[in-house]
Amino acid sequence: MKTIARWALAGAMVFAGLSHLFWARKEFQAQVPDLVTDTLPIDRDGVVVASGAVEMMLGAALVVLPKERRRIGVILAAFFVAIFPGNLDQALKKRDGFRLDSDTARWRRLLFQPVLVAWALWSTRD
Template identity: 75%
Template structure:
C-alpha cells in the first residue's frame, strides 16, 4: 500500500510541477504571498516556475531513488510546510484560484496541507515487518 501511495504522490507532484509551468501558472500565482517577491526580488511568475521545478524534482526523486525515499519524504514534507504560508495568504487575502472562490473553500484547503505532510512521511517510512 505504501508503494502505491508513494507512486500516487510522486505522480501528483510531477503533474503539479508541470502545471506550474503551463496551464495553471496564473492559478498558482494567487498562492504566492506578496512578501515572497519583496524579500527575494523574484516576481510571482518566477516563484511559480521555480516551485514547479522543485515539485517535479521531488516527485521524480520519490521513485528514482528508492534507497533515499525516507530522506526525500522528509524533504517533501518540509516543502509542504514551506509553501503553507502561500495557502494562508490565499485565504487571508481572499485570492481566488483553483476553484477556491469563497472563504469557506479557502479555509478548508488549509486543512489539506497537514494531510500532504503526513502522506509524504508515511508513504516513505520504513515498513514494519
C-alpha cells in the same frame, strides 16, 4: 500499500509541477505571498516556475531514488510546510485561484496541508 501511496504522491507531484509551468501558471500566482516578492528579487511567475521545478524533481526522486526515499519524504514534508504560508496568504487576502472562490473553500483547503505532510512521511517509511 505504502508503495502505491508513494507512487501516487510522486505522480501527483510531477503533475502539479507541470501544471505550475503550463496550464495553471496564472492560478498558482494567487498563492505567492506578497512578502516573498517584496523581500526577494523575484516576481510571482518566477516563484511559480521555481516551485514547479522543485515539485517535479521531488516527485521524480520518490521513484528513481528508492534508497533515498526516507530522506526525500522528509524534504517533501518540509516543502509542504514551506508552501503553507502561500496558501494561508491566499485565504487571508481572499485571492481566487483553483476554484477557491469563497472563504469556506480557501480555509477548507488549508486543512489538507497536514494530510500532505503525513502522506509524504508515512509513504516513505519502511
